[in-house]
Amino acid sequence: MSNARIRWSMLLSHHAPADYDRTVVCLGVRMCSRCMGVLAGVLIAGFVWLHWQTHPCQSSVVLVGGYFMPVPAAIDFLSHEIGLRRSNNVIRFVTGILLGIAAALPVLFVIEGSFGMATMQAAWLSVIEILSGVVLKRTGCLEPYLRRYELGVRTLPDSHEKGPVANRAL
Numbered sequence: 001m002s003n004a005r006i007r008w009s010m011l012l013s014h015h016a017p018a019d020y021d022r023t024v025v026c027l028g029v030r031m032c033s034r035c036m037g038v039l040a041g042v043l044i045a046g047f048v049w050l051h052w053q054t055h056p057c058q059s060s061v062v063l064v065g066g067y068f069m070p071v072p073a074a075i076d077f078l079s080h081e082i083g084l085r086r087s088n089n090v091i092r093f094v095t096g097i098l099l100g101i102a103a104a105l106p107v108l109f110v111i112e113g114s115f116g117m118a119t120m121q122a123a124w125l126s127v128i129e130i131l132s133g134v135v136l137k138r139t140g141c142l143e144p145y146l147r148r149y150e151l152g153v154r155t156l157p158d159s160h161e162k163g164p165v166a167n168r169a170l
């Protein structure tokens, strides 16, 4: 493995070739489907916040919605990873949008001076992340998940990125 090189393309896709079915190629760049949704969600939240004159982040609807919105992405990711069902890139993108809106809320709360709400929202996102890790660990899916990343980040100089089938030989 001394000739191994870093697969820098994983900086944007953050998925190993074994999981390329979770990515899309946009303008020649491979990107994670869910993260594209997250980016769209952040932009949507910012746009709505800028153009909504009634300070939406102060409303209880936004607060409750902020707690709900990351949940579909977590359920979709975990149920796919555990093997209960198969997800697809449309579901990943849509749940990513909701996750992105939820991820933007702490920043918007801080801008509005609502530090308590920002902390609560950020803490809730952290709880979901930690719980997801615990579920993966308890179901024996964490090590294989991390192992795919570990194998995928290194590539031999003469290897070609042929997608999921080629990478399963790693």
Ligand SMILES: [Zn+2]
Pocket (backbone or CB within 6 Å): 013, 014, 032, 033, 034, 035, 036
């Ligand atoms: Zn992603």
